[in-house]
Every structure is written in structure tokens, then in C-alpha cells.
Amino acid sequence: MNNPLFILKQTYGYGQFRGQQAEIIDHVNEGGSAFVLMPTGSGKSLCYQIPSLCRDGVGVIISPLIALMQDQITALEQLGISAGAINSGMPLRDLLRVRQKLENNQLDLLYVAPERLVMEEFLEILDQVNIALFAIDEAHCVSQWGHDFRPDYTALSLLATRFKGIPRIALTATADQATRKDIVERLELDEGKTFIGGFDRPNIHYSILERNNPKKQVLDFIRNHHPEDSGIIYCISRKKVEDMAEWLQAMNINALPYHAGLTPEVRSRNQDRFLREEKIIIVATIAFGMGIDKPDVRYVTHMNIPKSIEAYYQETGRAGRDGLPSNAYMIYGMDDAAMQRNWIESSEAPDIQKRIEHQKLNALLGLCEAAICRRQILLEYFDDSCEPCGNCDTCENKPETFDGTIPAQMALSAVFRTGQRFGMVYVVDVLMGKEDERIIRFGHDRQSTFGIGAKLSKNEWQNIFRQLVSQNLLMVDINEHNGIKITDKGFLFLKKKDRVNFRKLTEKQKRQKGKSPRKARIELDNNLDQILYENLRAARQQIAKKRRVPAYVIFNDKTLIELAKVRPKNFEDMLEISGIGTAKLKKFGQTLLDVILAA
Numbered sequence: 001m002n003n004p005l006f007i008l009k010q011t012y013g014y015g016q017f018r019g020q021q022a023e024i025i026d027h028v029n030e031g032g033s034a035f036v037l038m039p040t041g042s043g044k045s046l047c048y049q050i051p052s053l054c055r056d057g058v059g060v061i062i063s064p065l066i067a068l069m070q071d072q073i074t075a076l077e078q079l080g081i082s083a084g085a086i087n088s089g090m091p092l093r094d095l096l097r098v099r100q101k102l103e104n105n106q107l108d109l110l111y112v113a114p115e116r117l118v119m120e121e122f123l124e125i126l127d128q129v130n131i132a133l134f135a136i137d138e139a140h141c142v143s144q145w146g147h148d149f150r151p152d153y154t155a156l157s158l159l160a161t162r163f164k165g166i167p168r169i170a171l172t173a174t175a176d177q178a179t180r181k182d183i184v185e186r187l188e189l190d191e192g193k194t195f196i197g198g199f200d201r202p203n204i205h206y207s208i209l210e211r212n213n214p215k216k217q218v219l220d221f222i223r224n225h226h227p228e229d230s231g232i233i234y235c236i237s238r239k240k241v242e243d244m245a246e247w248l249q250a251m252n253i254n255a256l257p258y259h260a261g262l263t264p265e266v267r268s269r270n271q272d273r274f275l276r277e278e279k280i281i282i283v284a285t286i287a288f289g290m291g292i293d294k295p296d297v298r299y300v301t302h303m304n305i306p307k308s309i310e311a312y313y314q315e316t317g318r319a320g321r322d323g324l325p326s327n328a329y330m331i332y333g334m335d336d337a338a339m340q341r342n343w344i345e346s347s348e349a350p351d352i353q354k355r356i357e358h359q360k361l362n363a364l365l366g367l368c369e370a371a372i373c374r375r376q377i378l379l380e381y382f383d384d385s386c387e388p389c390g391n392c393d394t395c396e397n398k399p400e401t402f403d404g405t406i407p408a409q410m411a412l413s414a415v416f417r418t419g420q421r422f423g424m425v426y427v428v429d430v431l432m433g434k435e436d437e438r439i440i441r442f443g444h445d446r447q448s449t450f451g452i453g454a455k456l457s458k459n460e461w462q463n464i465f466r467q468l469v470s471q472n473l474l475m476v477d478i479n480e481h482n483g484i485k486i487t488d489k490g491f492l493f494l495k496k497k498d499r500v501n502f503r504k505l506t507e508k509q510k511r512q513k514g515k516s517p518r519k520a521r522i523e524l525d526n527n528l529d530q531i532l533y534e535n536l537r538a539a540r541q542q543i544a545k546k547r548r549v550p551a552y553v554i555f556n557d558k559t560l561i562e563l564a565k566v567r568p569k570n571f572e573d574m575l576e577i578s579g580i581g582t583a584k585l586k587k588f589g590q591t592l593l594d595v596i597l598a599a
């Protein structure tokens with residue numbers, strides 16, 4: 001029973017371990033501590049769940065998101081695993097029941113929030129029970145260099161001293177070099193091992209294009225590529241979230257808002273609906289998403305840029321955890337960078353941290369304006385690498401670049417001569433020599449830069465300005481009515497007569513249209529299989545409704561696809577399907593078998 005591979009098959013219904021899972025599990029089973037850095041959807045949970053089942057005692061899982069614990073537990077119960085949670089939000093009666101089970105050694109897994117774990121009263125209970133391991137999920141929260149620092153997490157360093165000899169396994173999907181080092185130090189994992197998985201999420205298609213008509217761009221994207229799917233739309237502010245959600249609803253699309261300004265009840269209701277329903281969209285600020293493991297999120301859309309590549313990778317990583325084709329679709333504009341820079345500057349963080357955040361933002365802007373494979377840039381950021389992937393917008397439609405030195409010099413000097421206080425539209429008008437009433441009134445029509453850029457179109461100039469901002473030669477001052485200023489780097493560029501390259505607009509972009517990403521719909525080759533698949537989905541939905549759990553907790557899409565293709569004829573054959581273990585077979589096998597046999 002204590003054999004990991006046997007548990008994998010029997011309990012989870014999977015035939016083999018993926019990547020470094022087996023190695024990590026063996027290491028922890030032998031009492032080792034570990035740091036695991038692997039992308040979302042790569043199967044990190046099994047790395048602590050299986051050792052918890054193999055080893056004596058309960059596995060204690062520390063996770064920041066109590067709202068999702070109940071779902072995790074429900075999912076584990078379907079597998080026949082005994083799990084419980086202890087957190088501040090739960091009624092006393094439930095708390096006592098879990099505590100009783102814990103003290104009776106009846107739990108395989110216990111989920112607990114960090115602030116609860118470090119309470120002395122709770123630690124004393126833990127002193128009394130047999131502990132298989134501690135798993136620190138979302139471990140990047142430990143580090144100030146991580147992009148989601150949580151002070152409660154720092155207290156977790158006590159685990160190393162108070163529970164000597166019990167393995168600690170820290171897991172995250174996102175951490176750059178500095179963050180990794182910090183996690184290992186704070187949790188005293190150095191005696192343990194670091195496992196870094198490949199970062200690639202090959203099933204995710206990336207595309208990033210300029211924003212011109214945000215709502216319509218996103219609506220078109222959904223209608224053209226994902227009319228039947230669930231997805232997440234990230235917006236930069238609460239107001240934008242509300243606005244977009246309302247607008248989509250008016251367009252007859254099932255969309256719900258989520259942000260920190262909503263009451264906890266509304267938030268948890270919307271999150272719940274998102275997890276449970278199909279064909280549903282959540283429009284959210286970054287407050288949404290950590291720990292959400294709905295596996296069939298088919299797309300993640302950004303209507304504004306996030307603050308770093310880590311954040312982008314983590315947010316887009318919420319798409320396609322089931323390994324099926326999915327889309328990451330981002331639209332961005334020049335004011336995004338301005339807004340992010342302004343936030344960094346106005347924060348209370350020490351200067352060194354501000355500098356780091358500016359650098360992180362620069363890396364992200366570099367990704368947006370890249371003329372090479374997006375995936376290569378993403379992976380290189382995490383010290384991983386790949387060949388040009390063929391599954392991103394720049395691979396499919398390689399942008400050309402051009403030497404932009406002269407236009408850049410023109411743009412900068414026009415900004416300078418007009419006093420570094422006008423917005424982009426105005427400066428572009430000056431460059432193009434537009435006889436505008438304001439321009440004449442300010443006398444800018446008599447300057448040397450007036451009309452020197454008349455050869456380029458308005459779109460081309462906007463493209464250049466956006467890239468100048470993202471390369472940090474120009475900045476937009478949102479405190480000064482979006483006036484454009486030259487940065488220190490910009491002045492240096494002029495002084496040293498540096499050269500600069502820009503992405504060319506494609507013919508299509510010149511006509512103000514965005515490139516469209518590849519279709520990521522699940523389509524089975526055979527029409528009859530497709531029909532059976534839809535029937536299996538309907539049956540799954542029924543079971544899920546009756547049990548009041550999300551459909552994917554019953555079986556994920558991958559399992560249904562395999563069922564539709566293989567068409568097993570009995571229970572024995574069904575066990576060969578990925579994702580069907582003995583507990584689920586017993587609970588749901590007959591219902592699905594009936595559907596298959598009736599086809």
C-alpha cells in the first residue's frame with residue numbers, strides 16, 4: 001500500500017509519474033526537505049499528497065487561501081482521501097470535528113492557513129500528533145522579492161526549529177533567482193534539495209497586441225475562439241472590472257465581477273459560481289486567482305499589463321491546467337506602463353525595492369514589444385529555454401523590425417521642444433505638421449520639429465511612441481495630464497547618439513486590427529466521439545449538481561475525452577483510463593458506463 005506508484009494508480013488513476021514527481025516523492029518519503037519550483041498544472045500537489053499517504057501521520061498543508069480549502073477537500077474526498085481544514089472562517093462545530101479527527105490520527109491531509117498554524121494553541125496540538133510532513137504551498141509568499149509577499153508567511157521559519165526532523169516541502173510556480181534564494185533561506189531548506197521543473201506550458205498559446213478598442217477586442221476574441229468556454233479576464237482597476245462585467249452581461253455573456261471592493265459574500269459567491277459552472281467568465285483584478293485550480297479555464301485575457309513577467313506567467317498559467325490547448329491573450333497600451341510606474345513611485349517601499357520593481361516592469365514591457373518568440377523570452381526569464389515555439393503570435397507572424405534611430409530622435413526632440421508637458425496625440429500632430437489651432441496658438445508650428453515626421457502615418461507614430469515608452473526613453477506622467485517627458489535614459493540616448501530598433505506594424509495592424517490567436521477549442525476528430533463526449537459532459541454535470549461540487553471534481557475533460565475515444569466496455573477497462581481510480585470508479589463509474597454503452 002505504501003508504494004507511491006501503486007497509490008498513483010489506485011487512488012488517482014494515473015499510469016505514471018510526470019517530470020520530477022517520482023524523484024521528489026522518494027526524497028520526501030525518506031525524510032528529506034525540498035524546494036519545488038514547477039509551473040502551474042505540472043502536478044505539484046501530488047508531490048506532497050502522495051508522501052502524506054505513504055508516511056505515518058498527517059500531512060500539514062499550509063496555504064494562504066482559505067476560501068478554496070473546502071473545494072480541495074471535496075476533491076480529495078472523491079478520491080477516497082481523508083482531508084480536513086482548520087481556518088478562522090469555519091464554525092466551531094466543524095472545527096472541533098476536524099480537531100477530533102486530527103487527534104485520533106484519522107486524517108491523511110490537513111489544510112491550514114499560515115496565521116492559524118503559527119498560533120501557539122495550534123502548535124501545541126500539532127506537538128501531540130504524528131506529522132508526516134509540512135507542505136508550504138505558494139511559497140513565494142515567504143519572500144519580499146516575490147511578487148505576493150505575505151508577512152504571515154515569514155513566521156513559518158519556526159517549522160524548521162520546532163518540528164526538527166519532519167520534512168518540509170515548499171512549492172511555488174513562480175520565483176526568480178532572488179526569490180528562490182530567499183525562500184530556501186527563510187524556510188531553512190538548504191539541507192534539502194531544490195527541484196526546478198521545466199517552465200514551459202506548451203499547451204498555452206500566447207498573444208500580445210496593442211489595445212485600440214479594448215472591450216470589442218476582448219469580445220471578438222471570446223466570440224471567435226471561446227464561445228463555449230470558461231475564462232478569466234484581468235483588468236487593472238475595480239472600476240474597470242465592474243464596467244467590463246456589466247458590458248459583457250449586456251452582450252449576453254455570462255460574466256461575473258471579482259475584486260477586493262466587493263463584499264466577502266459576493267466575492268465568494270462569484271468565485272463559487274466560476275468554479276462550479278461551465279461557460280462562465282470571471283472579470284477580475286489580481287485579487288482573483290491564487291489557488292484557483294479549475295483545470296478547464298480555456299483562456300486568460302489581460303486588458304492591461306500586469307506588473308512583472310512573474311505575475312503575467314502566474315496569471316496566464318491559470319489557463320489550461322488540464323494540459324489541453326488554451327489561450328493567453330493580452331492587449332496593452334502606452335498608458336499601462338505609466339500607471340504601473342506611478343504605482344511603484346507612490347508606494348512606501350524602500351528605494352531598492354522600487355528599483356527592482358521598475359526592472360521587473362521593464363522586462364515585461366520588453367516581452368510586449370518583442371519581435372522574437374514570446375515563449376523564449378518567458379522561459380529565459382526563468383533560466384529555462386526553448387526553440388521558437390510555433391505556438392505564439394510572434395512565431396506565427398514574425399514581426400519585422402526597423403532601425404528607428406532617426407524617428408526616435410525626431411520624437412524625443414519634438415517632446416523636448418514642446419516643453420515636455422503635452423500628451424502623445426499633440427506631439428504626434430506636431431511631428432506630422434498638423435495645422436491645429438492649439439499648435440498655432442502655442443507657436444509650435446514655427447519650430448524645427450513641426451512636420452518633420454510627415455512621412456509616417458499616425459499609427460506608425462503611435463507605435464513608435466509606445467515602444468519608446470516601453471524601452472524607457474520616454475515616460476508618461478499621469479500626474480501631469482498624461483504629459484510625455486524624456487527619461488534620464490532618453491537624454492543619454494540623445495547625447496550618446498545610440499541606435500534603437502522598433503517592431504514594424506504589420507499591414508493588418510496598420511489598419512488598426514489585431515492579429516487573432518489560434519483556435520483552442522476542444523474538438524475530437526470523429527463526429528461520433530464528439531457526440532459521446534458531449535453526452536458524457538452532460539452526465540458529469542448531473543452528478544456534479546447532485547453532489548454540489550464543480551464538474552471537474554468528478555472527472556476532468558481529459559478523462560472524458562479518453563472515455564469517448566476508447567469507449568471502455570466494463571469497469572476493468574475503465575480503470576485503464578487516466579484519471580479513474582478505484583474510489584471514483586465505484587462512485588461514478590456506472591453512470592458513465594451507461595452513457596458509453598448506450599452510444
Ligand code: ADP
Nearest residue numbers: 014016017018039040041042043044045046293
Ligand atoms: P500544480 O499544483 O502544479 O498546479 P496540480 O497538482 O493541480 O498542478 O496538477 C495538475 C493536474 O495534473 C491535476 O488535474 C492532476 O490531477 C494532474 N496530474 C498530476 N500528476 C499527474 C500524473 N502523474 N499523471 C497524470 N495527471 C497528473
Ligand code: ZN
Nearest residue numbers: 373389392395
Ligand atoms: Zn513562439
